[in-house]
Each structure stands twice: as structure tokens, then as C-alpha cells.
Amino acid sequence: MISQTTEYALRAVVFLAMHEGKSFTTQEIAQSTLVPMAYLSKVLQTLSRGGIVLSQRGLGGGFTLAQEANSLSVLEVVDAVDPIQRIESCPGGNHNKGSALCQLHKHIDDAIGTVERSFARSTIKQIASSAAKSSPLCTVKKSTKRTKKA
16 A cells, blocks of 8 residues: 555654654664665655655754654655555546546545545654554564574
């Protein structure tokens, strides 16, 4: 439903929201969110152009949120990197002139609309608060298997 780029953008933004007011380098964010640094660098540039994060160069620089996490919706982050595509016309062409979508594509678009509305209602602060109470974002589970000694 969402692209890899959107997933990485959301991880980075939620991480910044969990540490609101602090500035982090691309490397620090990449390590904490398990996003490849080169990919994250491009994602952060896109988020900066979209007004989601602020970038400060130099000593003590890094990335911070451009606005408070409680006023930033998940949809705003999604729209900044890879907007949700709604269905405006049937891919095969609609034979009923004047009608919007066939029943199949109307049903699919309604589902997409539900996701879009849910993202619009969800703030980054809500997700960051939930993540802080449970476990860090996308952590790698360490293996508990023990190897036998010969």
C-alpha cells in the first residue's frame, strides 16, 4: 500500500518526533531506524523540500522536525514523499458515459480513501508516543540460538 520510500520517511519522522527538539545526523537516524544511509539521505532531502524536516549544516547540525509532531499528520509525510494515488477513471475505460467509476474501481478507491482519512487523522506524535511506550521502531531481534561446541 505504501512504498519503501514512504516507509523509510515515516520511520525517520517518527524517530525525530520521539526526540523532538534534538538534531540528528543522517548516520544517527539511519542507525536508529535501520534504514540504509544512502537511501535515507535522499529521503531526508525530499522531506526537507516538502517542509517536513529542517536541515542544518555544520557542527551541531542535522535534521529536526519543521513543525511540532502533534500538528503533523501521517498523511502530510506520505504526501511529501509519495502521495497516495486515488482512482479517477477505470483503467479499461468506462463504457457508461457520465458515470464515475465501475463498481470494482469504486470499491477499491473507497478503500484507498479510508486509508487516506486514517492517515490524515493520525499524528506523528501519536505514533511516537505509542512507540516510546512499547518498543523502539523496527528493531532487529537478536538470535537466542546457541551453537553446540564440538
